[in-house]
Amino acid sequence: MSSASPTAYDMKxxxxxxxxxxxxxAAPLAxxxxxxxxxxxxxxxxGLSQYTNxxxxxxxxxxxxxxxxxxxxxxxxxxxxxxxxxxxYTRSGPKVRSLIILIVLLPLLTSVVVRTFAxxxxxxxxxxxxxxxxxxxxxxxxxxxxxxxxxxxxxxxxVQMPLTILPLITAIGRIDPNLGDASASLGAGQWRTFVKxxxxxxxxxxxxxAMLTYAASITAFITQSLVGGGQxxxxxxxxxxxxxxxxxxxxxxxxxxxxxxxVLGVVTLFNLLGRLSRGYANA
Amino acid sequence: xxxxxEALSFRLAMGLVAFVALVLLVAPxxxxxxxxxxxxxxxxxxxxxxxxxxxxxxxDAWQLxxxxxxxxxxxxxxxxxxxxxxxxxxxxIARSPKWSAKLLDSFFMSPxxxxxxxxxxxGLMFFSALxxxxxxxxxxxxxxxxxxxxxxxxxxxxxxxxDPSLLECSASLGADRLYTFxxxxxxxILPGILAGGFIAFMSSFDNVPVSLFxxxxxxxxxxxxxxxxxxxxxxxTIAALSGVLxxxxxxxxxxxxxxxxxxxxxx
Numbered sequence: 001m002s003s004a005s006p007t008a009y010d011m012k013x014x015x016x017x018x019x020x021x022x023x024x025x026a027a028p029l030a031x032x033x034x035x036x037x038x039x040x041x042x043x044x045x046x047g048l049s050q051y052t053n054x055x056x057x058x059x060x061x062x063x064x065x066x067x068x069x070x071x072x073x074x075x076x077x078x079x080x081x082x083x084x085x086x087x088x089y090t091r092s093g094p095k096v097r098s099l100i101i102l103i104v105l106l107p108l109l110t111s112v113v114v115r116t117f118a119x120x121x122x123x124x125x126x127x128x129x130x131x132x133x134x135x136x137x138x139x140x141x142x143x144x145x146x147x148x149x150x151x152x153x154x155x156x157x158x159v160q161m162p163l164t165i166l167p168l169i170t171a172i173g174r175i176d177p178n179l180g181d182a183s184a185s186l187g188a189g190q191w192r193t194f195v196k197x198x199x200x201x202x203x204x205x206x207x208x209x210a211m212l213t214y215a216a217s218i219t220a221f222i223t224q225s226l227v228g229g230g231q232x233x234x235x236x237x238x239x240x241x242x243x244x245x246x247x248x249x250x251x252x253x254x255x256x257x258x259x260x261x262x263v264l265g266v267v268t269l270f271n272l273l274g275r276l277s278r279g280y281a282n283a
Numbered sequence: 284x285x286x287x288x289e290a291l292s293f294r295l296a297m298g299l300v301a302f303v304a305l306v307l308l309v310a311p312x313x314x315x316x317x318x319x320x321x322x323x324x325x326x327x328x329x330x331x332x333x334x335x336x337x338x339x340x341x342x343d344a345w346q347l348x349x350x351x352x353x354x355x356x357x358x359x360x361x362x363x364x365x366x367x368x369x370x371x372x373x374x375x376i377a378r379s380p381k382w383s384a385k386l387l388d389s390f391f392m393s394p395x396x397x398x399x400x401x402x403x404x405x406g407l408m409f410f411s412a413l414x415x416x417x418x419x420x421x422x423x424x425x426x427x428x429x430x431x432x433x434x435x436x437x438x439x440x441x442x443x444x445x446d447p448s449l450l451e452c453s454a455s456l457g458a459d460r461l462y463t464f465x466x467x468x469x470x471x472i473l474p475g476i477l478a479g480g481f482i483a484f485m486s487s488f489d490n491v492p493v494s495l496f497x498x499x500x501x502x503x504x505x506x507x508x509x510x511x512x513x514x515x516x517x518x519x520t521i522a523a524l525s526g527v528l529x530x531x532x533x534x535x536x537x538x539x540x541x542x543x544x545x546x547x548x549x550x
Binding site for chain 2: 027104215256
């Protein structure tokens, strides 16, 4: 059907991309799922044994649990640090705004390997944090910061914070400034106005930012492997080891599917919360 | 005048945390640039002295040159393919009220949500099941799958800001659809396509998870080379290379900001 309106384009234009993604995205994922049902890596019967192996193994469950917890910690830190940045942005003049946006965009567009490498330089034994602590006499020997959960959380927070800040800027910018004035004229102080008015109204931005940050930090393979080191194992590295080093494809496929479901579960949960919060913000 | 302690404490708390966050965002980039000018052999901070020696070493690091060329080629092909496929798809779905357009939109965006490493493994299994060995071709296909969403998203956004009356005017003045597209639609949505292409290029150039599975042994990619070097030893040449990449990225961001208003498109 050729549409009469000159503003609408033919849906057929979407065919090449639909075909491309069906062939090279959907089909591989379907194959991944099929392979995860294979009982024996060398072929043979189908069943759920790879999944029961994973879910019945405390080590595997521990990896999944620590990955999900890591995402939670990084997201919390990103919100805590990112919210004030977005707040200041919406209340500044154009000069400060463009400076803030440049600072926020820089980590987003710099190579992940470069950013992660920087954290090795900062957190290492001879790094900036340790040399400052030693020269100030606050520590006697270099502290172990690299290859720790704390170091990893801070490094991941820096890498993912732009994903938290950008939706927050949009959400806070949309709040009617008169609401703040109204609250003040009714006698509420700044803190009270913030907690009772601004924070609830920016919930859609908080949830959108948290979703992006969470999904990105649990899948951040490079940062996890370089700053976390070999001692801490998270889902992406577990998947990579099983697939590449051990060549156990069916189990790696099962890990992938479980990881996929976990990420999708988190995204769905946040979407649901987002819908609820929009209703609340508009009420 | 009475001091409003509550307002003061609120501003102070907000300002202080925002300052800490902004320092945290900038610090790693600044540290890499400073360390890359060290005259020493280690990544000590602050450096014992300054020199350009590691940038000189970089000129002879042919393995890194080779990897960088591969990454640039793959990123260029990926961007080209993503621009063509993504722009066509965005034109089809952007202004369509049909439910199928909404469904397609979610389908086109889905590679962004799924862990790239899981997709890399799936791609490897898929190509080996088809009997196709991994090659630069499979690498470009894999990168396009994870980069094309940026094109669709930015082009759809640009199209939805386009005033339809412009197109109706053009049509009522006798221009055919192709002419209207070439002279009106394309120039107006070009910033969106360029911004999407830029993000696709950068994320392909920087991609590790998909490349790990879909490249062949002969195709050494820059971020993978850097990652492997960093896992083994801390080489100052990598700091110099990082310095070059940062300057390259900042220059590109500034050009794209001028051309497309990049920051407004990302926010």
